[in-house]
Structure formats: C-alpha cells, structure tokens
Amino acid sequence: MRVSLKDVAERAGVSIKTVSNVVNKYPHVTPAMRERVQRAIDELGYQPNVTARHLRKGRTGIIALAVPELGNPYFAELAGAVIDAAADHDLTVLLDHTRGEREREVLVSQGFRARVIDGLILSPLELEVEDLRGRDGDDVPLVLLGERQYDLPYDHIAIDNVAAARVAVRHLIGRGRSTIAYLGGRTDSANRPAHLRMKGWREELTEAGIPAPDSLVGRVGGWDRQDGAEAMARMLDSGVRPDAVFAYNDLVAIGAMRVLHECGLRVPWDVAVIGFDDIAEGRFGAVTLTTISPDKQSIARLAVESLLRSLEGTESPGGHEIAAEFRLVERESTLGRR
C-alpha cells in the first residue's frame, strides 16, 4: 500500500493541508511544524506524488530530449546531464534518438507526442528550417541544441564553433605544427557545425600565414570512430602526410589515431591530434586526447531553464541565441607523455 498524505497527517496529528504545505515547500509553515511533519514522512516512508502535483498545474512533468545517437558518448553524456538538470525541477525526461535521420527529426519536432510532454529539447542534425516552420503551433515549447542555426523563434543553445575551432588550431600552431589537416569535411550546406569548424580551421591558418589547401581536408561519411579511421587512411594513401590533425569530434580523432598507430606514426611526435567534445574515452587511451570541451552541464541547465521560462510564461517566445562555454583541454595527443 502506498503511504498517502492522509496517513502522514494522522501520524503527525495535523491536517492534510498542513502536510501538503510542507511537501510543497510553502513558506508559511513554522519550523517546528515542518519538523513534526517531516518526522512522520520519514517514519512512514512517504513519497510525494510528483505526477499529481504536476497534473494540478495542468502539466505532465515530462519533457522530451531528442538526440541523434545514444551510441555517441557525447550525446549519452549530454543526456545524463539533461536528466540531472531536469530532476532538479522534478521533471522527468522522455528520451528518443533520431539516428540523425531527417524523417525522425521531423516527427519529433512536429510534436507527435504533444499530448504527453510539456516541452522538447531537440538536438538536430538533418532537420531543415522548413521542417520547423511546419511545426504544429507553439503549444509545446521547443529548445534547440547544437550548432545548426535556423533563424526561428526558438531558443538555441550552442558554443561558438568557429571560435572553438580557432582555439584548437592555434594550439597546434603553438606546438610548432605547420601541415594541419581537418578531418570532418562534408558536402553539406554551410550552416552546419562541420562547416563552422572547418571555417575556424581555415581562418586561423590563414591568419598565421599557413596554407590550408583542400588536400588537407579529410571528408567523412559520418561522425563515428570508423569514419575518422577511413578519412585518415584515405588521406595517408593519397600521399598527404600532415604533422597535425584537427578532428571534427573525439570519435573521429580516436579512429584517426588508430590508423596512425597502424601505420607506425607516433602521436604526437609524428602527428599531433586534437578532438572536440571531451568524451571520457579520450582520457584513457594509450595516448590521451587533447580536445575542445563544451560545458555539457551548463548546456543541459540552460536548456531546461529555457523550457521552464516558456512554461511559466515569464518571457516572450524564444529566439534567443544562448552561448555555452567551452575550453581547451591539453593532453598527450598534442603534448606527449609528461
């Protein structure tokens, strides 16, 4: 039998209303009364019915998070951070992965489960601006994560990819490298993170007077370890031998390092490598990975708070660009063993 408010009230010898006030943390309860009720709660093992509390406000207490791929540790770590940030507000997270397929992203963004969620945090890969324009009204608040820019009235949380890429490339230049490849080129449209990071790579090299020829851009078919391995192998096979690699993300970097290792090239002495995302895996290889670290906890917190502002109606509809912090984390793949 579930312990009810009534049971707690009887044990504490107070009214149900008083127990409810304590549970809901209303301010007008004396400390003595609060302690008396809390003791009864502890003794009976009462758990407040969060669902009912949300329902009274006309909410479900559920928000949704849609990410491209849980198998990518960056998104798994980000999802964990969102779940924690949501729990701080008694919100439960409904999680879906879209596989980065436009069709599934459209389905999610069109609010196909609008009846059971209060809000949606969406990290799109392939979604186009027209897909979002077709959204079924604004009844379910939406926050966008990641680097694609849509110019639509939804809050958008991302780090400055061009600036972050320039920090990465500047670090490689500072380590004396001059043939710096970028692994992550795609034939996509221009407003995607892979292009923004390539833009930063090119800008920083140009400003330093270092060539940035297309032969140093490794095309990738996806963003996983295998894609990085294939791009690195193709570049080496074509006779291009960089002394440094800036990879689109840590997984691509890890795949590239595997191929460098197989070819007998030593990281960082022959080729320095820097990634992007700061996933835990990068801290433990035979060569630990230097990376750009976006502040995932901060991204998660900002996203949940943006949804809550929309739900409380405390501000006009979104459309704010919210910048998340990032930092360079220097490890063995550019510094060597210390």
Added chain:
Amino acid sequence: MRVSLKDVAERAGVSIKTVSNVVNKYPHVTPAMRERVQRAIDELGYQPNVTARHLRKGRTGIIALAVPELGNPYFAELAGAVIDAAADHDLTVLLDHTRGEREREVLVSQGFRARVIDGLILSPLELEVEDLRGRDGDDVPLVLLGERQYDLPYDHIAIDNVAAARVAVRHLIGRGRSTIAYLGGRTDSANRPAHLRMKGWREELTEAGIPAPDSLVGRVGGWDRQDGAEAMARMLDSGVRPDAVFAYNDLVAIGAMRVLHECGLRVPWDVAVIGFDDIAEGRFGAVTLTTISPDKQSIARLAVESLLRSLEGTESPGGHEIAAEFRLVERESTLGRR
C-alpha cells in the same frame, strides 16, 4: 496545420472509417481501397496519431527504461537497442538513469510515474529483494535486466555470467597464460554479477589446476575506467605481476590497459587482457580489446516482448528466467597484432 484523417478521407473520396481501417492495418480492406487511401496519405504527408491509437486501447504507448548510467557506453548502447525494439511496436521509451543508487532504483521500481507509463524495464544495481516486494501492486508490468537474481514473479533477462566468465578465462589459458588476475572483486552480497564472474574465473582456473589466490583479485570501487586503472595500479604496486587480466567489464579493462601501458608492460605480450560488454570503444584503441559480447539487440527485443505479453494478458504473471546469448570476440589484447 496537421493533416487529419478527415483530410485524407476527402482526398481519397472515402469515409473516415475506411481511412482509419487502413491506418490501423485491419484485414477487411480490399487491396485497391488500401492503395487508394495510401496514395492520399502519401500525397498529404499524413502521419497517424500514434498517441491517440494507444489511448483508445487504454494505454499511453510509453514504456520506461531505467539503467544505472548512460555515461557507461554499454548501457547507452543497450538503451539505443531498447528504443529501436520498442519503436517496432510503436512504443516510445521514457528513459531514466538511476546512478545505481538504491534510493532512485526504489523510486523507479515503485512505479512513481505509473500514471504515464505502460510498463517498466529496469536494470538494477543496488536494489534489494525487499524493495521489489514493496512494489505498489502489479498494475505496471516490470521486466528486470542484468544479472542480479531476485526470485520474484517478474521476467528476468540475463546472460549466464558464470559460463561467460569461464569462456573468457578458458581463452586466456588457451593463450598459454597461468597467472590470471580478476579485476572486479567487491565486498557485495553474493548474487551480483561481479561475484558471478569471479565465481566463473575461480571455477575455470581450479578445473585447469591453476591457482586462484585472493592476491589475484583486484577490488574495484566502481565499474568505470578510473576504477580499473586504480585496481591495476594497486595490484602492480603490491608486487603481484599477472600475465593475464580478466576484467569485470570493458571500461575496467580499458583503465587497466592504460596503467599497464604507463608501466611499460606490453599488451598482450607481457599481459593479455579480456573485458566484458563489447562496447564500441574496445574496437579502436591502440590495442583492440578481446571481450565477452552479450547480444544487446536480443536482450532489448526479449525485454520489450515480455512487457507486451504482460500488457496483452497473453500469459500468467512473469517470473521466467530468460537467457540471452553471448559470444567471445577475439582481438589484439589477447592475440596481438595480426
């Protein structure tokens, strides 16, 4: 504007009921009529309202999955597999991580969100049998994943850990190793996977006439890379020098390999290493990782199907032990470079 059943019916020139019959895949529709309606659906881009369909059956169409830690790639990959298996049945997955904390596992198992889910798949770490006995009725079907055994009327899906551990250790013996450490000892109660794997390690060594002293059991505080690194370092510091390591999971193995590398010990020549879980990370290090691979897709499918059987009422309450398959995957950490 969302396209409605009515819009499709008008375009196809049929009744709403006929469109509904086609969408819900009822058998008594002629192929010609089905094609006519499908054409209208395709032209208008109509998406069936899955939520409404579930609600008509008195369901939400949502099942919950609770895993200890999304930051552990094994659970992230398993969650992806469950989401895919659920999608095959038009079910959405509500995902939560419990951090392996008993309090949060109790909260989840007690059905604190029973009002919004149809069923729960729970992968517990610290939950005790009395926590499950206190469950609030059987209104929300429950399936348990992983290796703890509770002897309660819930379906339980797991691989045979003792047998799998014996396969791992047998492989190391077959590679000529005789001082085989186990990294994963804990001071927990006996029905946990770490103990079952240690049991398999001990049984296989004993049967081969090889000593299995306690000095070769590395205690771990958790199941992450750092825990493996610390356990390996402690064992080497104490003067014990195994020629092979069987690790509780791949993350522990990867942490141990990092420490072996730092100590100048070569894997597999000086120390062979085998893990457990077959996470993608193990396929890409400087030394790829031999491992026991549980069939995650099969575990996910079995779990979703068990819930559906309970929901359909097609069988008496659970309590079935359902064995998932596993296999040995041989890579460089025991075979060397090929």
